[in-house]
Amino acid sequence: MINEKELTSIALESTKSLGAQYADIRIIKGKQESLTVKNAELDELTLSEGSGFGVRVIHSGSWGFAASNKLEKDEILKVSKRAIEIAKASGSIKSQNIELAPIDVVQDSYQTEIKANPFDLSVEEKLKILFEAEELIRKNKAVKIGQAASEFYQTEKSFANSEGSYITQKIIESGGAIKATAIADGDVQVRSYPNSHGGGVATAGFEFVESLELVQNAERIGDEAAALLKAHQCPPLTTEVILDGSQLALQIHESLGHPTELDRVMGTEISYAGGSFLSLDKLGKFKYGSEIVNIYSDATIKDALGTFGYDDEGVKAQKFDLVRNGILVGYSTSRETAKVIKGKPNGTMRADNWGTIPLIRMTNISLEPGDIGLDELISDTKDGVYLETNKSWSIDDLRLNFQFATEIGWRIKNGKKVELLKGCNYAGITPQFWNSCDAITGKDHWQIWGLPNCGKGQPPQIAHVAHGASPARFRKVKVGVGG
Amino acid sequence: MISKEETKKLMIESLSQSKADETEILLTRGKSELSRFSNSVIHQSTSKVDDYIQVRAVLGKKIGIASTNQVSELSSTIEKAYEAAKLSKEKADFVSLPSEGSIEAQGTRYSQETADFGPKERADYIGNIIEAAKDYKAAGMFETSAAFMAIANSKGIFSFQRQTEANLNTIIFNEDASAYSYTISYDAGKINPEALGKEAYGTVIKSKNPITIEPGVYTVVLKAAAVAEMLGLLSVAGFGALSYQEKRSFMNGKMGKQIASKKINLFDNASDKMSFGWLFDYEGVKREKVDLLINGVAKNVVFDSFTANRGKTKNTGHALPAGSTYGPLPLNLILDNGKEDVDELISGVDKGLLINRFHYTNLEDPVKTVFTGMTRDGTFLIEKGKVTTPVTNMRFTQNILKALLEVEGFSKERSLASGLGGYSYVPAAKIGKFNFSSSYNE
Numbered sequence: 001m002i003n004e005k006e007l008t009s010i011a012l013e014s015t016k017s018l019g020a021q022y023a024d025i026r027i028i029k030g031k032q033e034s035l036t037v038k039n040a041e042l043d044e045l046t047l048s049e050g051s052g053f054g055v056r057v058i059h060s061g062s063w064g065f066a067a068s069n070k071l072e073k074d075e076i077l078k079v080s081k082r083a084i085e086i087a088k089a090s091g092s093i094k095s096q097n098i099e100l101a102p103i104d105v106v107q108d109s110y111q112t113e114i115k116a117n118p119f120d121l122s123v124e125e126k127l128k129i130l131f132e133a134e135e136l137i138r139k140n141k142a143v144k145i146g147q148a149a150s151e152f153y154q155t156e157k158s159f160a161n162s163e164g165s166y167i168t169q170k171i172i173e174s175g176g177a178i179k180a181t182a183i184a185d186g187d188v189q190v191r192s193y194p195n196s197h198g199g200g201v202a203t204a205g206f207e208f209v210e211s212l213e214l215v216q217n218a219e220r221i222g223d224e225a226a227a228l229l230k231a232h233q234c235p236p237l238t239t240e241v242i243l244d245g246s247q248l249a250l251q252i253h254e255s256l257g258h259p260t261e262l263d264r265v266m267g268t269e270i271s272y273a274g275g276s277f278l279s280l281d282k283l284g285k286f287k288y289g290s291e292i293v294n295i296y297s298d299a300t301i302k303d304a305l306g307t308f309g310y311d312d313e314g315v316k317a318q319k320f321d322l323v324r325n326g327i328l329v330g331y332s333t334s335r336e337t338a339k340v341i342k343g344k345p346n347g348t349m350r351a352d353n354w355g356t357i358p359l360i361r362m363t364n365i366s367l368e369p370g371d372i373g374l375d376e377l378i379s380d381t382k383d384g385v386y387l388e389t390n391k392s393w394s395i396d397d398l399r400l401n402f403q404f405a406t407e408i409g410w411r412i413k414n415g416k417k418v419e420l421l422k423g424c425n426y427a428g429i430t431p432q433f434w435n436s437c438d439a440i441t442g443k444d445h446w447q448i449w450g451l452p453n454c455g456k457g458q459p460p461q462i463a464h465v466a467h468g469a470s471p472a473r474f475r476k477v478k479v480g481v482g483g
Numbered sequence: 484m485i486s487k488e489e490t491k492k493l494m495i496e497s498l499s500q501s502k503a504d505e506t507e508i509l510l511t512r513g514k515s516e517l518s519r520f521s522n523s524v525i526h527q528s529t530s531k532v533d534d535y536i537q538v539r540a541v542l543g544k545k546i547g548i549a550s551t552n553q554v555s556e557l558s559s560t561i562e563k564a565y566e567a568a569k570l571s572k573e574k575a576d577f578v579s580l581p582s583e584g585s586i587e588a589q590g591t592r593y594s595q596e597t598a599d600f601g602p603k604e605r606a607d608y609i610g611n612i613i614e615a616a617k618d619y620k621a622a623g624m625f626e627t628s629a630a631f632m633a634i635a636n637s638k639g640i641f642s643f644q645r646q647t648e649a650n651l652n653t654i655i656f657n658e659d660a661s662a663y664s665y666t667i668s669y670d671a672g673k674i675n676p677e678a679l680g681k682e683a684y685g686t687v688i689k690s691k692n693p694i695t696i697e698p699g700v701y702t703v704v705l706k707a708a709a710v711a712e713m714l715g716l717l718s719v720a721g722f723g724a725l726s727y728q729e730k731r732s733f734m735n736g737k738m739g740k741q742i743a744s745k746k747i748n749l750f751d752n753a754s755d756k757m758s759f760g761w762l763f764d765y766e767g768v769k770r771e772k773v774d775l776l777i778n779g780v781a782k783n784v785v786f787d788s789f790t791a792n793r794g795k796t797k798n799t800g801h802a803l804p805a806g807s808t809y810g811p812l813p814l815n816l817i818l819d820n821g822k823e824d825v826d827e828l829i830s831g832v833d834k835g836l837l838i839n840r841f842h843y844t845n846l847e848d849p850v851k852t853v854f855t856g857m858t859r860d861g862t863f864l865i866e867k868g869k870v871t872t873p874v875t876n877m878r879f880t881q882n883i884l885k886a887l888l889e890v891e892g893f894s895k896e897r898s899l900a901s902g903l904g905g906y907s908y909v910p911a912a913k914i915g916k917f918n919f920s921s922s923y924n925e
Binding site: 266 | 526530533549556560570601609613729808847856859923925
């Protein structure tokens with residue numbers, strides 16, 4: 001039986017013999033377990049497995065990529081040849097030859113540090129928390145649908161390139177979520193914990209799901225959903241907005257994470273997701289936010305969902321600044337885009353499986369905490385709203401004009417949360433919004449929010465990323481935009 | 484490629500090995516190749532071959548699901564699904580897997596030329612678009628794929644279909660203007676890249692020096708791509724039986740009532756000659772034609788076997804893959820056309836906007852059907868019945884049902900456009916009032 005390293009050598013030798021200027025191969029084996037409890041029944045129990053390999057080459061000055069689920073010598077030879085054919089065809093429509101920024105040759109392995117491997121635990125053990133939590137969600141009789149879910153992923157990757165690198169990684173991810181849906185008189189209100197769109201997810205074992213305290217928060221979430229049925233609609237205002245950490249995480253994701261992806265800046269996503277207003281001429285000069293806004297990318301944060309050992313080009317996970325004292329100072333880069341700007345690749349190229357090509361993806365992009373307490377910040381707010389947990393998101397193709405809705409809000413008057421609000425949304429223009437940030441709460445309120453549903457590319461790829469954030473305040477923001 | 488008969492034999496034999504009370508196997512095998520271009524060069528081009536096998540095992544009212552992408556693992560995946568079912572809990576409203584509705588549709592919506600399409604042919608098509616862009620830049624993607632899907636269950640279902648798809652779209656752009664055009668067919672030979680490039684070029688040259696206008700309520704003429712996107716969101720908001728049965732659909736309490744303009748006849752029909760995609764659902768049941776809105780009156784939602792059994796009604800064949808928590812959805816929307824050309828729709832607008840395409844739409848309130856998004860790649864001011872000036876992109880925040888009540892006309896020409904999870908065959912629409920909540924940089 002040929003081992004994986006030998007299989008990677010077959011691809012690299014084959015592509016070299018066919019004239020490739022560069023080649024890499026990724027062999028990936030993945031498995032996933034999904035558990036969903038809904039209204040005291042097990043709504044879903046799914047066990048998924050998949051494996052395959054992808055070969056990426058530069059030939060004729062252009063990229064080619066081919067992939068297959070059949071991990072056999074003959075198929076590797078066939079797929080390697082197909083990748084070369086594709087590169088040759090692409091080479092007929094190019095402006096210049098692809099060049100890559102140099103990187104270190106690496107022989108290494110990486111594994112997520114975990115305490116309890118979720119795939120070693122019984123399904124019953126994992127379901128126990130979900131059934132307990134779900135029952136408590138529906139304690140409030142206005143809640144008509146209770147849901148509790150867990151998701152576990154294991155990804156084993158072998159990467160080799162024609163420059164001599166060989167890297168193996170084993171990444172384990174665990175997550176959990178609860179959701180209450182209260183329904184009455186044609187009104188439907190939803191509350192999620194710890195976050196919407198997948199809940200809390202981390203590169204960690206089952207201990208992370210236990211740490212989420214789903215059971216302890218279930219009754220509160222149910223009560224909040226029920227209370228929203230009787231809450232007033234968020235009025236149209238231009239006012240001070242305090243975003244909780246989870247909503248701020250999505251704000252960072254959409255308005256800073258995506259526009260600092262250098263492939264977007266260079267226009268290679270323009271026809272689908274769009275470009276970026278953070279053009280290269282703005283680097284080092286553009287006042288993206290107020291002076292207290294400091295945002296960095298760090299793929300090494302323990303347990304964070306965007307943490308790994310090496311990206312899918314073999315570049316080591318690392319930390320770098322994107323915004324320092326409000327000024328744009330960096331981009332997420334690949335070997336190809338780094339070469340264009342005479343910079344260094346910073347380890348953000350990731351594909352979501354063996355059959356897709358690596359793209360520049362966010363890792364863990366975080367807003368540094370400030371030094372004010374949350375109670376103090378609310379006390380300091382004369383008139384405003386506090387918004388929590390994303391419900392809906394939309395932003396234009398250059399990442400400037402955004403509008404986000406949240407599940408819940410509170411009106412703040414004279415330093416106190418005085419009224420519950422439903423139907424909350426807020427809108428703005430990215431640099432104006434971040435320049436209006438006048439207070440960020442401290443590290444006691446800062447936490448990493450995993451985001452397991454970041455979409456990009458064609459065919460669409462889903463990346464697992466994360467954002468660290470603590471609640472922050474923004475001045476003169478439009479809320480309660482009606483339709 | 485494995486034949487239908489070989490596939491059927493493999494699946495029937497495998498089903499007979501299952502220890503579960505009922506078992507279902509979904510098998511897809513396909514090749515997908517895609518070339519992306521931007522800044523008038525091909526920057527990504529990929530090829531992927533893969534299989535997907537999903538097994539659903541039923542023990543009484545307990546269900547387990549397992550999947551793999553290795554055909555050699557079919558037997559072990561059946562065993563895993565069985566073990567998962569044993570660990571599962573009873574689902575009270577579950578009755579059984581479907582037993583009726585099989586359809587074998589080999590050859591339908593399939594082109595061998597498209598299945599054999601290669602990177603060189605795609606590059607040639609893209610070259611034609613780049614040429615049509617002249618002094619503008621071109622970006623976009625061209626995907627060709629070929630696949631079959633087979634579904635069999637122990638209650639007697641066996642459905643099979645081969646399908647090809649050729650999907651080419653482009654934006655032609657420079658610093659201050661962009662325009663979009665697209666086409667899709669099961670047959671790549673029916674795609675005319677030069678015409679597509681000329682269409683986008685014809686729009687972009689009219690888009691120079693856009694002005695920014697005040698947000699507010701305007702009459703709009705939405706091209707088919709925008710109409711399809713809006714209707715796709717409406718489907719998710721409530722045309723499926725699961726949300727209806729759980730009383731979180733906008734259709735609740737509205738059946739038989741006027742909820743949209745009398746001009747609107749909207750139905751789902753995968754078998755229509757202009758529809759695209761699988762003729763059966765992910766349980767192997769033929770997708771039936773379902774009237775959703777007729778003369779603006781709410782008529783029906785769509786069902787899968789679970790929601791049909793629970794509602795004691797007919798399964799319409801709209802299941803998503805087992806394990807999906809969305810419930811059944813219509814993926815082949817068809818909207819009746821009108822009698823006018825798009826130009827005639829425009830000629831009836833005193834002051835309004837012509838919108839080529841939406842961008843990044845999302846539902847803010849599914850029950851009220853409020854959605855937001857941006858216009859993109861071709862937004863123009865209409866004054867006194869004429870398209871006069873390009874306009875910078877605008878954000879809208881709009882109740883979809885209210886927009887449908889305000890429909891004043893549809894174009895006679897329709898096109899296939901990407902909706903949400905499927906393709907819709909729809910005309911352009913003139914809507915009397917549409918709410919724009921901000922301009923591009925406000």
